[in-house]
Amino acid sequence: MGKVVVVTSGKGGVGKTTSTAALGAAVAKTGKKVALVDFDVGLRNLDLIMGAERRVVFDLVNVIQGTAKLSQALIRDKRVETLFLLPASQTRDKDALTEEGVGEVIDKLRSVFDYVFCDSPAGIERGAQLAMRFADEAVIVTNPEVSSVRDSDRIIGLLDARTMRAEQGEQIAKHVLVTRYDAARAARGEMLSIDDVLEILSVPLLGIIPESQDVLRASNLGAPVTLSEPLNTAAKAYLDAARRLEGEDLPVVVPFERKGFLDRLLGRRAA
């Protein structure tokens, strides 16, 4: 039986979809069978980041409503053999999802795949609650800023109250993934420190992804950064996070600003 991981956050724009794609691709590269499910019905972003938007024929809503088979809707990634995508519908809204339907689809996926990553929509509404409903684990994506952390705290509360596991009295494993971490700004005290984030959320840290232009570029080119530029620092951070998600015990290194140091060196040289 595969593991169902929901990638969620309270606030929008923190990097859920990017992280879903990057983590999913990283896990799939190790040979595990991975499905990425886009729950952001009505918006459809994951297929763009995966570079599969022109291959979408059927989607999650079709599968739930029975107009397409799961095997028809799943898109196999062209780069990684074991990576699949179940896209969201852009023409429907989130009311097209039913709890029973989502449960059935997740159960089917769980029996076939080693990992099922659910890319949740932002917020605490129905869409987000359905995405987390059947999850075994949760990756809470947060930026090192107060509003994002506060909303993440709210989401963790929901994860502990509204998921199937929680209702059966079990624990849902939770991880915090800090994204868009800017070492220079953190050093200047303009961002929350990692310690602050962890102290507020009291959930174990999965990884710290540094803010990087390359991530955005990779997303716009339709390739998760862990596939397109695996040597990039952000990609490395995602690869490490994926290994931790699989249970490996890797220490998390807080990125620091090398540039400032180099700049200072260069500056001296110039003087």
Added chain:
Amino acid sequence: MTFAAPLEAKSIRFRARSFVAFTLTPEAPMAEWLQGLDHWIGNSPGYFAGRPVLLDLNVLKPQPSEIAALVAELGTRGIRIYAIELEGASLGPDLPPLLVGAKEATTDGLLPGRKGADKARAEVSDKAEQPEGSAGKGRAENGKADSGRIGEGKAGASKAGESEPQVSHYDSGTLMIKAPIRSGQAIMHPHGDVIVLGSVASGSEIVAAGSIHVYGTLRGRASAGALGNTSARIFCRRNEAELLSVDGWYITAEEMEGVSRGKPVQAFLDGDKLRVETLS
């Protein structure tokens, strides 16, 4: 021609329901009292949204015409009065109904093992509302009459979704919470002390009849002695609270600024004053 066929007699259920509500006790001079109320609302906007509020006029004893003006005045502040307490009064149909047979809430057996979170709304009185402190007791209402209004209050209360207060199911004693309390959660414990081993996030709320002990950082609101226990205290390892209150006397984050922020503190009543002292 249409005749109404005799309906299959389906009995209508009338159920008694008791719950805890806020009580506002206005006092003369009214202008001053309203000013105090405005100040408090300014500190906690939206605090009264969707909450049923009782109006206790036994202190003020106004004329019926003044009551209408007062209800309207409170209405402009978003406070919805659903019943009025005034001994021996008869009110017009345009006013909220008179509350009869209400009992003051006590900790013994009035709220036994409440399962539905939608019923009990524990109240936090505060000094702006009730300058006498002693008036700030929870009132339970045995809801036989005014079902319409109660329904209205409940509808407002139940749309809060998962942030619905989690009323503890224990009949007595201490409630121990081993997990952190998350933003948006509310813990109501009308039976005794609350011990939180983790932190209390900002945007969350603890209301306890007894004392509150937080072994992590307290960032949310904590109201101890909410049903009138003046000897209740709040303890925390690190005070970043939005509001601390004991038996309705409260202190907000701004007033604590500098003196006790970020420190281990206890808050307790010293006469009619809420004191926050650092624990050494």
